[in-house]
């Protein structure tokens with residue numbers, strides 16, 4: 001019998017790729033629901049949907065990822081990361097499904113001078129990180145059969161950091177970009193493939209997955225320079241700026257150097273780890 005998989009938040013940049021990848025799997029039936037068809041904040045609707053579909057696996061691709069907006073609009077939007085995860089975990093627990101969801105490096109404070117491993121202590125320093133931490137806590141308290149994949153800045157879905165840089169440089173605008181906020185930028189196609197690999201082995205607990213940017217990561221400025229170079233755009237329009245001087249329109253604490261260790265994942269699936277520059281090149285040149 002085909003393995004039934006329910007994808008929530010199916011219109012997210014990640015959800016669209018996850019759906020395509022899952023549909024290529026043999027013996028798999030995919031039901032992919034955008035927010036308009038399943039609001040994960042609606043607990044009775046989540047329970048009813050899971051009861052009706054009876055998925056073996058639930059993959060949650062919904063989330064609220066705007067770190068700056070998160071600092072201003074707390075309760076409403078951020079509950080997608082906390083209460084949304086909790087609703088799915090309750091349904092997964094009741095109907096014996098395996099729940100896979102995504103989290104972020106923002107659960108850490110960025111003060112460790114080495115990459116963070118999965119078991120390191122949480123220490124979120126802004127509202128977004130706190131909401132991701134809250135979601136993780138609720139899921140791990142309610143379920144044994146869960147997979148949480150923490151990642152870093154995602155691109156590949158259209159309206160992302162790569163396209164913001166390209167849009168600005170194409171029209172000749174200066175683009176301020178942080179030169180001291182370190183990232184391991186990650187192509188959503190690679191993250192989706194990592195999730196499919198882990199979930200097909202019923203991996204449980206927390207895993208980190210990013211494209212490989214070494215132990216120190218790269219700055220957003222370095223990333224933007226390579227985006228410009230690969231897109232034949234004028235990198236001199238990029239304005240390197242300390243993150244504390246960026247105009248976020250709200251006071252915001254950021255984890256300057258939170259890089260996720262991907263060694264636990266690499267041990268299981270070495271072929272699915274690739275350097276960030278290679279992933280970005282393939283994405284831009286495709």
Ligand SMILES: NC(=O)c1ccc[n+]([C@@H]2O[C@H](COP(=O)([O-])OP(=O)(O)OC[C@H]3O[C@@H](n4cnc5c(N)ncnc54)[C@H](OP(=O)(O)O)[C@@H]3O)[C@@H](O)[C@H]2O)c1
Nearest residue numbers: 009011012013014035039040062063102103151152153154
């Ligand atoms: N983006 C990143 O850099 C990043 C980094 C680390 C982890 N993550 C995690 O990776 C996952 C996917 O991120 P993404 O960047 O692909 O997301 P995204 O493109 O920003 O999309 C978020 C999606 O969540 C949906 N959504 C919002 N509220 C919902 C609700 N109440 N019920 C159901 N769906 C709802 C939205 O629906 P509409 O389309 O209807 O608005 C949207 O499609 C998220 O869990 C995120 O937390 C992202």
